[in-house]
Amino acid sequence: MADRNDPIDPSRSAGAGYIAQVEQDKGKRERSRSLAPLAKMWPFVRRYPGRLLGFLIFLVLSSVFTLSLPGVLKAIIDCGFSDTVPGYCTRLPVDTSAGVDGYFKLVMGFALLFSVFGALRFYFITTLGQRVVADLRRAVFDRLTILSPQYFERVRTGEVLSRLTTDTTLVETVVTGSISFALRSIATIIGSVTLMFVVSxxxxxxxxxxxxxxxxxxxxxxxxxxxxxxxxxxxxxxxxxxxxxxxxxxxxxxxxxxxxxxxxxxxxxxxxxxxxxxxxxxxxxxxxxxxxxxxxxxxxxxxxxxxxxxxxxxMSGGDIGAFTVYAILSVSSLSSLTETWTNLLRAAGASERLIDILDESPTIIGEDQPNPAGRVAFENVNFAYPTRPDAPALHEVSFSVEPGETIALVGPSGAGKTTVFQLLLRFYDAQDGIVRVGGDNVRRLDPESLRAQIAIVQQGAPLFSGTAFDNIAYGRDGASREDVIAAAKSAYAHDFIDALPDGYETDIGERGATLSGGQKQRIAIARAILRDAPILLLDEATSALDSESERAVQLAFETLRQGRTTLVIAHRLATVLKADRIIVLDQGRVADTGTHTELVERGGLYARLAELQFNTLAS
Missing domain, CATH: 1.10.287 (Helix Hairpins)
Known part of the structure; x- marks a missing residue:
């Protein structure tokens, strides 16, 4: 069994498809007009001065040895094969008594040092690049997790993921290879051209x-x-x-x-x-x-x-040999540098897009800690989503929920029920009016601390790839196995989980693909039960359950809601009959409030909905 202290595997996609998509996106990335955006990567590079210094030292040494190669060739030709030996041959560290063998020993020593310096240059730049890109990816993802939903309304999720994968991969390619290659090529070109003119x-x-x-x-x-x-x-x-x-x-x-x-x-x-x-x-x-x-x-x-x-x-034969190698080095380096330049420009564009995310600031902020009393109140709240400013989602909405009370939000689609949850969780802030939790204005509360007071069961029961245990334990840090099993039993999920091939350690697939809708919903309910928060939000929590499972979960809710402030969104009115109060929303306004009996007796929207649903059920 896996160590329960291990983090949940964050992977959400198939590896082959991910790699293919990254490679395809890389070729389509827009290039920057200059390399200036790459300078924004410097804060990530300077964290590792030792690796940077090691790279620069061995870059210089490997470049010097590359430029020395034609000189070694010249020495072999002039000193080892010529009848007339130039004077500089006597100054070489070679045993001339061994004839030409001594010069080839010099070559072997040269080749060994060249290989070591090249390998160390590669090691330092590659590990530096991998470290920088790892830090960059973490920084970008960390920032994404704290950005408000307004940001994701402006930027498509696919584009965000592409930046996190494709753009960081482009930066990785440059930091681990292109920059090193470009610097080495430039040094080689300058040195080769200079030495060529020295020779002839x-x-x-x-x-x-x-x-x-x-x-x-x-x-x-x-x-x-x-x-x-x-x-x-x-x-x-x-x-x-x-x-x-x-x-x-x-x-x-x-x-x-x-x-x-x-x-x-x-x-x-x-x-x-x-x-x-x-x-x-x-x-x-x-x-x-x-x-x-x-x-x-x-x-x-x-x-x-x-x-x-x-x-x-x-000229000597050695001069010609050395000059030919210099020429090959300079021309080949110059030809390759054009493609490297293109990669650098593309990576500069990628850096710019990544820095855009890092420069983004969350709009939902606060410092105060919430009062855990659990009281919820909306006071003359007006709200329109940022992408639809001319279409108010809530208009002058006022109601309160006392600790331990259960209210139900009902109404047709688009009435504003889910928006109430969005504001309560502070995914958005109301344009006018006040939303209070525990008597505090949520605008002053730290969003993370506020949300820690709330447990939610969402429509569709979003699950993660991993085991059944992982998905339930997601509700609370440090939950023990006993806590997870107790929550599953309360949600009437224990029996079917225990019957899975590996019980709680069964991998349920991406988004819980191996489970039925009702099973996924019960795992999500168990996750909310485990959170043990004073405020409970149920968004169509029984929508995917069959009649038998729904009855079982309703019994669990009867126990779960004791002592908690509970808000329930439901289209199926049979699930809210036992609510202390029902708030009827219509076109973003509170149309009526009361118990099921009171609302039916008064007529109106709720009575029409109840008549339609219950008569349909009866027939």
């Missing part, structure tokens, strides 16, 4: 000219390839979306005998994907051929000119 300024000019042509062609063609690649991703996403819809509704597809239609539509989408990808491959193949031809021609020209200089005695 004529050959240096030739390499710069060839490199300029190559870079110019890459700059012109790369946007075409990127556009075709994005088009291909779009076509693939279209095909995948169509396939997902068809497979997800396969019974409907087969019931309407539309298999052939779906196959034809998917096949057409795949062919469109192939056509775009084939075009992209054609452009890339052309670019590869042109660049290879120019590069080879340039190398041949360099070698031809160098050979003539050697024959004229103005």
């Amino acid at each position: 300024w004529q050959l240096g000019l030739l390499v710069v000219a060839v490199g300029g042509v190559i870079v110019g062609i890459v700059i012109v063609v790369t946007p075409i390839i990127r556009r075709l690649s994005r088009d291909g991703q779009d076509r693939l996403a279209e095909a995948s979306g169509r396939a997902g819809e068809a497979i997800g509704s396969i019974q409907t597809v087969q019931a309407y005998t539309r298999e052939r239609l779906e196959r034809d539509m998917f096949g057409a989408a795949i062919e469109r994907t192939y056509a775009v990808q084939a075009k992209r491959i054609g452009v890339q193949s052309w670019l590869t051929a042109v660049l290879f031809a120019i590069g080879m021609a340039g190398i041949a020209g360099i070698l031809w000119y160098g050979a003539r200089q050697v024959m004229a005695g103005t």
Whole structure:
């Protein structure tokens, strides 16, 4: 059995689909116009000065050794193979009595140090990048959990999750690789070009000219390839979306005998994907051929000119060898740097979007601690949702609920029942009027402390992936196994949980997919029972239950509501007959208040609802 102190697994999505979506989104991310937004990542980097310093030290050492490689090649050619040995050969730390073997031992030592420095550079930058991105992801998620619902009305949930996954992955790619590669490439280019001109300024000019042509062609063609690649991703996403819809509704597809239609539509989408990808491959193949031809021609020209200089005695064979390696290093680094620059710009855009979240502040704030008395009151409350300011959800709503009292909120859909719960939980604040809990204005209360006084059973019983135990224990930190089982028994959930393959340790699947609607509802009720809060909110808490389960849960509620302030939202009026009072809401206003008998005798909206439901049940 898992340790109950372990945190609940936060994973909510299938791994393969998650990775595929991230890779698809990465290619579609907008690039920033400059690298300035990357500077906003500095606060996360400077937390780890040791790793940053280690990276910089070994970056310098590996770059120096890279630039020293042509010099080693020059020494081998000039000192090991030439009949006329230059004077500098005598100053090398080589045992000349072993002939050429001594120089290759020098190469082996050089290669060993180069490998160690390169590995350490990779280790420091990779661990630094992983640490920075881990901190960034935690900071972004931490901020998201405290933002008010108004933020999620402005920004789609899918976009928020994309920022948390795709954008942080882009930053990770840059911090762990692109920045290191860019710095190393820049150092290599500067060092190689400088040393090329030291060896031969004529050959240096030739390499710069060839490199300029190559870079110019890459700059012109790369946007075409990127556009075709994005088009291909779009076509693939279209095909995948169509396939997902068809497979997800396969019974409907087969019931309407539309298999052939779906196959034809998917096949057409795949062919469109192939056509775009084939075009992209054609452009890339052309670019590869042109660049290879120019590069080879340039190398041949360099070698031809160098050979003539050697024959004229103005250069040595080692100079030509060293110069050729310098040229290859500079041109290859410059070509690769263009793609690295694109990645850096895309990551800069991702950084900007992430910082937007970190700069967002919650609008629901407060410092006071709530009075646990449990009294609830609405005083002339007016409220409209931020996205619908011209459509009031509540208008001059006033009522009070004494500790231990149970009231029911009834009325047609859109009457404002759920809005009452939203304001009580302080997901929103009323524009006018006062909402009180324990006599305190909720605007002055700390939202987390306020919500700790409330237990809620929501319509639809939202559950998390994990075990039945985890989902019930979610109601209270540190709950023991005995507490969880007692809550399950009170919710009449123990018997069916105990009958599951692994009992309370059975994985119930994503959103409780392996359970029936009634079973999920009872687990949600057990979670609320375990919370043991002075205020209880029931939002259609028995809507998904069959008649037998509903009767069982109603008995549990009779015990649960004792000593608690309870507010019940119900469309099924049979569930609220025993409420101390019933508040009838209509179009955001309190239309009537009383017991079931009083409201029926007075007529009006409640009487019409009661007559409709009970006559229907009787028939």
